[in-house]
Amino acid sequence: MGSAATVFRKEVVLRKDSAERVRVRPATKDDIEDLADLIAILFKLEPDYIIDRAKQKKGLSALIDSYSAYIAVAEFQGRVLGMCSCQTIISTSEGGPAGIIEDLVVSPDFRKKGIGKALIRNVALWAEKKGISRLQLLADRDNYGALGFYRKTGWNMTRMICLRNYSENIIG
Secondary structure, three states: OHHHHHHHOEEEEOOOOOOOEEEEEEOOHHHHHHHHHHHHHHHHHOOOOOOOHHHHHHHHHHHHHOOOEEEEEEEEOOEEEEEEEEEEEEEOOOOEEEEEEEEEEEOHHHOOOOHHHHHHHHHHHHHHHOOOOEEEEOOOOOOHHHHHHHHHOOOOOOOOOOOOOOHHHHHO
């Protein structure tokens, strides 16, 4: 990440009548335990995924180390209470890089306060700097709260569906 990521710092006011502010910043290795906690909250809502802290921490570390990935963190009074990650792919449709957003999650007590929107905006700023023109994401079809959030923030459904397999199953 380095100094280039510091461009993406932002603060969000928790309540209009308050000076309480949530800071949105790039994730660091020091955040990995808290991020793994957030992933566990998210995976409890997504039956396609299994909570395995060792795997999640390994993945988070790889994302933080990667030049082609970014994790935005929402922090309040030293507590990490939200995150959003993005990874770069090359899109033949776009003729260049596109971003896949994953793991947008905010602690339940802090939802509906603009933090999710600030996290996505922070990731979009990073993506724009990287020359990424299109962002896409997957959402669990039964996570109505998330689907409503995405609709309200301008995301559009596509006709595409997600399919998954593992290389060991394909190879045989």
